Amino acid sequence: MTVDLQLSVNEQIYPLTVDTRETLLDTLRERLDLAGSKKGCDHGQCGSCTVLVDGRRVKSCLTLTVTVDDQPITTVEGLAGEDGLHPLQRAFIEHDAFQCGYCTPGQLCSAAGMLAEAARGWPSAVTPDVAADPVLGEEEIRERMSGNLCRCGAYPGIVAAIEEVAR
Amino acid sequence: MTTTEITYVGSPIDRVDGLEKVTGRARYASEHNPRDLTYAAPVQATIARGEVKGMDAGAALKVPGMIAVIWHGNAPRLAPSDAAELSVLQSPRVAYRGQYVAVAIAETLEAAREAAALLRVEYSEEAHDVELRADHPRLYRPDHVNPRLPADDVRGDPDAALASAPVVVDATYTTPAEHNNPMEPHATVAEWDGGGLTVHDSTQGPTALRGQLAPLFGMPPEQVRIISPHVGGGFGSKGLAHPHVVLAALAAKQVGRPVKLTVTRREMFAVTGYRTPTIQRVRLGAEEDGRLIAISHEACEQSSTIAEFAEQTTVATRMMYAAPHRRTTHRLVRLDVPTPSWMRAPGEAPGMFALESAMDELAVACGVDPVELRVRNEPATDPDTGLPFSSRNLVACLREGARRFGWDARDPRPGVRRRGGLLYGTGVASSTYPAYRSPSQASARAEPDGTFTVRIAAADLGTGARTVLTQIAADTLRAPAERVRVEIGDSALPQASIAGGSMGTASWGTAVVRACEALVRELERTGGVVPPGGAEASAATAEEVRGQEKYARHAFGAQFAEVAVDADTGETRVTRLLGVFAAGRIVNPKTARSQFVGGMTMGLSMALFEESVMDARFGDYLNNDLAQYHIAANADVRDIEAFWVEEDDPHLNPMGTKGIGEIGIVGTAAAVANAVHHATGIRVRDLPIRLDRLVR
Ligand code: FES
Ligand code: FES
Numbered sequence: 001m002t003v004d005l006q007l008s009v010n011e012q013i014y015p016l017t018v019d020t021r022e023t024l025l026d027t028l029r030e031r032l033d034l035a036g037s038k039k040g041c042d043h044g045q046c047g048s049c050t051v052l053v054d055g056r057r058v059k060s061c062l063t064l065t066v067t068v069d070d071q072p073i074t075t076v077e078g079l080a081g082e083d084g085l086h087p088l089q090r091a092f093i094e095h096d097a098f099q100c101g102y103c104t105p106g107q108l109c110s111a112a113g114m115l116a117e118a119a120r121g122w123p124s125a126v127t128p129d130v131a132a133d134p135v136l137g138e139e140e141i142r143e144r145m146s147g148n149l150c151r152c153g154a155y156p157g158i159v160a161a162i163e164e165v166a167r
Numbered sequence: 168m169t170t171t172e173i174t175y176v177g178s179p180i181d182r183v184d185g186l187e188k189v190t191g192r193a194r195y196a197s198e199h200n201p202r203d204l205t206y207a208a209p210v211q212a213t214i215a216r217g218e219v220k221g222m223d224a225g226a227a228l229k230v231p232g233m234i235a236v237i238w239h240g241n242a243p244r245l246a247p248s249d250a251a252e253l254s255v256l257q258s259p260r261v262a263y264r265g266q267y268v269a270v271a272i273a274e275t276l277e278a279a280r281e282a283a284a285l286l287r288v289e290y291s292e293e294a295h296d297v298e299l300r301a302d303h304p305r306l307y308r309p310d311h312v313n314p315r316l317p318a319d320d321v322r323g324d325p326d327a328a329l330a331s332a333p334v335v336v337d338a339t340y341t342t343p344a345e346h347n348n349p350m351e352p353h354a355t356v357a358e359w360d361g362g363g364l365t366v367h368d369s370t371q372g373p374t375a376l377r378g379q380l381a382p383l384f385g386m387p388p389e390q391v392r393i394i395s396p397h398v399g400g401g402f403g404s405k406g407l408a409h410p411h412v413v414l415a416a417l418a419a420k421q422v423g424r425p426v427k428l429t430v431t432r433r434e435m436f437a438v439t440g441y442r443t444p445t446i447q448r449v450r451l452g453a454e455e456d457g458r459l460i461a462i463s464h465e466a467c468e469q470s471s472t473i474a475e476f477a478e479q480t481t482v483a484t485r486m487m488y489a490a491p492h493r494r495t496t497h498r499l500v501r502l503d504v505p506t507p508s509w510m511r512a513p514g515e516a517p518g519m520f521a522l523e524s525a526m527d528e529l530a531v532a533c534g535v536d537p538v539e540l541r542v543r544n545e546p547a548t549d550p551d552t553g554l555p556f557s558s559r560n561l562v563a564c565l566r567e568g569a570r571r572f573g574w575d576a577r578d579p580r581p582g583v584r585r586r587g588g589l590l591y592g593t594g595v596a597s598s599t600y601p602a603y604r605s606p607s608q609a610s611a612r613a614e615p616d617g618t619f620t621v622r623i624a625a626a627d628l629g630t631g632a633r634t635v636l637t638q639i640a641a642d643t644l645r646a647p648a649e650r651v652r653v654e655i656g657d658s659a660l661p662q663a664s665i666a667g668g669s670m671g672t673a674s675w676g677t678a679v680v681r682a683c684e685a686l687v688r689e690l691e692r693t694g695g696v697v698p699p700g701g702a703e704a705s706a707a708t709a710e711e712v713r714g715q716e717k718y719a720r721h722a723f724g725a726q727f728a729e730v731a732v733d734a735d736t737g738e739t740r741v742t743r744l745l746g747v748f749a750a751g752r753i754v755n756p757k758t759a760r761s762q763f764v765g766g767m768t769m770g771l772s773m774a775l776f777e778e779s780v781m782d783a784r785f786g787d788y789l790n791n792d793l794a795q796y797h798i799a800a801n802a803d804v805r806d807i808e809a810f811w812v813e814e815d816d817p818h819l820n821p822m823g824t825k826g827i828g829e830i831g832i833v834g835t836a837a838a839v840a841n842a843v844h845h846a847t848g849i850r851v852r853d854l855p856i857r858l859d860r861l862v863r
Contacts, residue, residue, distance in 0.1 A: 021277045030276065035198035036191020038399070040350045041432040045793040048350055076191035085189070093185040096761050100629025101188030102350040102399030108189065146800040149793065151350045151400050152629050153768030154761060155804045 005069035009034060010078025018065045025049045025060035028075060036076035036105045040149070047148030050106040050113070051075045057113025076105035079112065087165045088112060095164070097157035103150045111162050114144045118166070136166040175638035175648050176822065179757035183634045183653070184397070184627070193397045196369040197354035197429045204356075205234055207418050207428040208279035209411070210269040210286050211437060212261045215295035215786025216472075216503040219259045219268050223287035227271060232278035235422050236286060238269035243421055245383045245413070251473035252506050253383060255413045261290065262473045263505045264787035265437025267410050272422050295503040297786045299469045301339075301446045306467060306498040309477040313513065314668070316479055320551070323492035325450075328461035332452025336528045340449065340521035340852045342836075344779040344788065345442040346796060347510045349628075351399020352432055353439050355415035358425035363390030364416055370395045371406040372665030373624045373658035379408040380416065388658075396656040398628040402769070403509030405628070406667040409439045436791035440508025441779060443468040443478050447521040451528075452492070457535040459490035459544050464522060467498045471506040475499065478507065479514030483599055483833075484522050486719065489546035503786055509667060511769060512829035515600055516836075520773075520854060523596035523837030528850065531579075537595050537841070538565050538574060538725075549719035557718035557818035560749030561597055564725040567812055568595070568747040572727040582848035589731040591742075592846025596837035598724030598748065602673065602825035605664030606709035609678035611640065611686040615697045618650045621682065624663040625655040625675045630828055631758030632671050638754055639676045639822060643683035653679075661705060669722075669826020672754060673819065674708075680821040681706030718818045722825040724748035726767065728838040732846045737861030741771050741839055744807045749814045751825035759827055763809035766831020771807075772799035773832065774839035778855050 007014045007027070014032055025042070028034040028051070037060055040048035044062040051060045052074040079086040088111050091097070098104040118140075123130040126143045134140055141159045150158065187193040212219075224236040242256035255267055269286055273279035309318050329335060356367040363386055370376045373393040381391040398405060415428035430439060445468050452461035466480035481495040510516070530537040542562050548555050569575060577593055578584075584591040609623040621640045627633045633653055641648040654660060664674045685704035690697065729743040746767050753759045776797035782789040790796045809831070816823055836854055843861070844850045851860050 019275065019277045026276060029198065030200070033200065034191075035194065038195075038351070039197075039429070040352070041793050043432065043792055043794070045432075046350065076189075080190060085186075089189040092189050093181050096182065096757050098185075098188055098629070099631070099758075099761055099765060100350065100398060100400040101184070101193055102195065102629075104188050105191045142802045142805070146802040149350065149798060149800060151348055151402070151769075151798060152761070153765035153799070153804070155768065155799075155801045156764060156807060157761065158801065 003066050005066065007069055007073065009073045010075060020066050022065045023061050024063040024065045024068055027065040028060065034075050034077055038102050038105055040103065047110060048103045048106040050110040050148065052109055052113055055116055057110050076108055079108060088161065091161035091164050095157040095161040097161040098154045099152035103148060107148045107158055110145060110148045115166060136163065138163060175641045176754050179755060180634065180638065180648065182631060182758060183637050195351055195397050195399050196367045196395060197356065197427060199356045199367045201358050201425040203424045205272050205274060205422060205424050205426050206276040206279040207415060207426050208271045208283035209267045209414060209434065210283050210288065211434060212264055212266045212268045214261055214290045214292045215264040215297060217261050217290050217292040219261060219288060220291050221289040222269060226285040227282040230273065230278050230282040230285065232274035233282050234272045234274065236269060236271050237418055237421055243417055246385045248383055250379065252410055253379065253408055253413050255410045255417060263437065263471055263503055264785060265505060267414055267438060270414055270418050272418050272426060295786045297502050297504050297781055298783050299444050299446065299467065299500060299502065301467050303500045306500045309475060309497060309499050312477040312479040312482065312497050316482055319496045320485055321494045325461045325463045325492040325494040328492035329450055329452040329463065332460045333455050334453045334532050336451040336525050336532055338449060338525055338528060338852055340447045340524055342445045342517040342520055342854045344444045344781065345510060345773065345777045346436055346779050347402040347404035347440065348796065348798060349400030349402055349404060352435055353405065353409060353411055353430040354428065355412050356425060356427045357415040357419040359419055365392045365394065366412065366416060367394050368412055369398050369405055371398065371401045371626050371628055371667055373626065373656060374662040375665045376408050377658040380412065383413060384416065393658040395626060398626055401628045402511040403513060403667060404440045406509050406665055411438060432793060433791045436779065436788045437505045441505065442510035442513065443507040445480050445517045447480065449521050449525040451525050453529055453533060455533060457529060457533040457540045457543050459488055461492035462488065462490045463494045465496045469500055469502050469504060469507065471504055472501050474506045476507045480518040483515045483518050485551035486549050486721065487522065487597065487599060488544040489550055511766065512600060512833045515833045516773065519833050520836045523834050524840055524852065527594065527841040527844065538569050541565055541597055552719055554717055554719045557720045558814055558816040559723060560812055560814055561723040563812045564723055564747040564749050568725040568727050568745060571810065572745050574727065581845050585734065588734050590734050590846040591729065591731050592842045593727065593729045594838045594841025594845055595725060595727050596834035596841060598726055598830050598834035600669055600722050600826060600830040600833055602720035602722055602819060603668045603670040604673040604677065604712050604820055605670055606712050607663040607674045607678040608661035608705065608707045609682040610661050610703060610705040611682040612701055612703040613686060613690060613697045614701050615699055618652065619644055619646055620652045620654060621679055622654045622660045623675050623678060624658050624660040625671060626666040627655060628666055630666065630671060630762060631755060632666065634758055635672055635754040636675060636679050640679050640683050643680050644687060669828045672824050673826060676822045676824065677708045677711065677820045678706055681708060716818055720819060722748065722750040722830050724830050726834045726838040728842040730839060730842040730846050732843060732861060737858035739775055739843060739856055739861065742805055744771060746809045746831065748809065748811045748830060750811060750827045750830060751814050751816050751819055752823035753811055754822060754824060760809050762827045763831045764807055766829060767807055767809065767835050768799050768804050770832040770835020771804065771839065773854065774836040775855050
């Protein structure tokens with residue numbers, strides 16, 4: 001079964017006919033040529049497909065495209081602004097927060113979503129006082145970023161890069 | 168020609184492909200969508216041994232958008248090959264559960280998958296045997312272990328020496344099957360045209376893959392082109408061709424259209440290789456002061472029924488420590504299992520877990536400090552070949568690591584450091600990895616506008632190869648790095664050895680240096696003026712590599728771990744991990760640190776989490792996804808640091824480098840297990856260090 005819809009990705013509108021079984025990740029990668037979002041497992045277990053849906057971090061491999069036609073989507077291709085790279089992108093390069101780069105788009109989108117969560121005061125499992133505003137130190141960042149696996153083991157760089165941007 | 172005073176080798180420059188990677192512009196294998204693209208969904212065997220008797224494709228072929236079903240009954244014939252894993256769909260035999268037995272090709276991924284699920288395969292099933300045991304009746308001695316080393320090696324009389332040694336450690340260690348699990352699953356886009364076959368693939372060696380693929384289709388290598396600019400990790404699993412590449416090429420040939428085949432994470436557990444499980448008995452005989460008299464290290468490991476993959480598990484033991492009597496052996500059993508393959512530091516990683524755990528047991532038995540014990544057993548020359556070491560700085564790494572880690576204050580008593588509910592302990596282990604080099608070719612080209620292009624069919628799996636080759640080329644050309652472009656990842660470029668065995672930089676770097684030197688000479692002849700059509704030079708290093716001096720070449724390191732073990736639950740956390748390495752000249756401190764830390768992280772993961780569980784009844788690896796096969800996540804890696812000692816070794820290659828991609832994982836698991844013993848008094852000899860192994 002197919003459905004006609006309009007998808008808003010990185011502030012661009014894409015009119016599409018999609019298979020109702022199609023995941024957002026496959027739509028992005030196979031239909032829209034937005035291959036920045038990566039498929040590491042297709043099962044919601046690695047985080048490499050993380051994108052922002054209405055500003056929240058979402059695993060696009062677990063999201064059916066037909067369910068997000070009414071929400072703005074941001075992928076790694078849309079992180080950079082008019083005035084150049086997103087601060088996270090710059091910090092990732094500077095701290096060598098990746099090796100192969102395959103988990104990187106997911107890490108970046110996840111970090112952007114995570115910073116917004118913390119700014120809204122959302123606690124994590126390691127937040128000492130859940131009523132206070134969380135302070136993004138190393139431990140908080142590691143915990144909040146643990147849904148994004150990196151087999152190259154770039155975690156220390158990822159944490160350092162995010163910590164710098166969070167400051 | 169522009170000259171510059173800056174030397175790039177040794178500078179922590181940012182990755183030259185960093186911008187592409189953080190913006191999502193870097194294209195990986197499956198991210199190519201040629202016109203008329205079709206999608207393939209493979210079907211895996213659901214028996215571990217037997218034969219495919221028939222295929223009912225009736226329902227599958229009715230799926231809208233369906234194009235074809237290929238199985239052994241209708242597959243195009245491939246040229247006969249020794250590589251049984253690559254003779255895809257050529258025989259009805261099933262050698263392991265999960266082997267590809269068919270493929271569905273459709274207009275969309277969804278349709279291909281639906282069709283694959285609807286295929287009915289009929290089998291005749293035979294009893295299978297998938298369990299590695301030390302008393303397996305079919306264990307045998309392989310002719311060689313990788314890479315063509317003797318399976319057994321005996322010096323002196325180890326049995327007699329062990330019988331009379333004042334102190335003896337005799338213990339059996341096991342390591343489980345482990346899967347590489349690079350973040351990017353293996354993927355192939357295959358396309359045929361008049362000229363032959365073009366393949367976008369995620370590979371560690373475009374030249375090698377071309378060489379494996381072309382003969383299967385009866386073509387000369389020049390008619391196959393492998394394109395692989397970015398590779399999302401490999402760790403050995405993308406070093407040899409796996410069945411999916413052939414399946415994609417075969418499918419594309421059959422349907423006459425390009426085919427994209429992306430291996431799923433679950434399929435990867437059967438068809439893209441893994442680290443063999445091992446059972447290792449280590450016996451050490453020593454004087455009271457810890458000086459070794461005898462070392463015996465015997466390993467049992469597995470391979471499949473269709474290919475002999477003989478991992479070199481005990482080979483590092485041949486050169487680590489001095490001992491007059493030594494035995495190192497390998498026994499293999501061929502089971503109805505997938506074929507094992509390379510996984511980061513094959514041989515060294517599991518082998519050094521056993522040896523370095525045993526050394527810790529010896530230190531405890533002799534009452535000698537574990538750092539001191541290793542220093543006492545330092546050999547003057549290579550115990551295996553008798554050759555001098557080109558450089559050997561294990562002792563410097565141990566001393567420097569001990570200093571940085573604060574080892575000297577260590578109280579050796581186990582099980583006495585309790586803070587809250589946690590037991591703390593520290594452990595040390597040595598690391599090592601050989602410094603190989605393979606022949607490669609490269610070309611270097613100067614343009615009149617002052618830019619340079621260096622070409623070589625190397626691969627960058629995240630190692631930083633593109634970056635360090637740029638540095639090496641810029642220095643040789645005496646040109647600013649911004650003007651030097653390094654093209655890699657394409658078999659149409661000058662042929663190169665694979666990214667494996669930690670020999671990429673040494674092998675490719677030599678070729679790049681020689682090509683750039685030739686270009687410099689060429690430009691000197693023209694008075695530094697680049698002619699309008701550009702100037703070009705090339706080099707091949709086969710002769711240089713063959714003619715190198717006789718030395719034992721190895722990198723060394725020392726790793727120190729601190730763990731906290733929950734006294735009630737047995738949960739183990741690595742609270743600190745510190746490594747010091749001696750690996751020749753470090754070309755780029757920034758990317759090198761990432762390599763060392765990445766290897767150590769995988770070592771931590773090996774110590775605590777990684778285990779592919781064989782289901783004896785059904786004959787496959789049960790925990791075949793990332794929710795069940797655990798790898799270290801961000802919160803598991805707390806305080807991890809890598810350092811290196813300066814090493815000026817003139818006997819290696821023009822850059823003075825040893826490989827750094829694998830040594831980081833060697834010894835880590837032993838350092839962690841030794842720390843767990845120090846924390847709890849419990850010696851865990853079976854990886855991973857699970858809770859149930861610590862709760863008593
Ligand atoms: S691809 Fe979506 S979580 Fe792994
Ligand atoms: S950079 Fe390779 S998986 Fe994270």
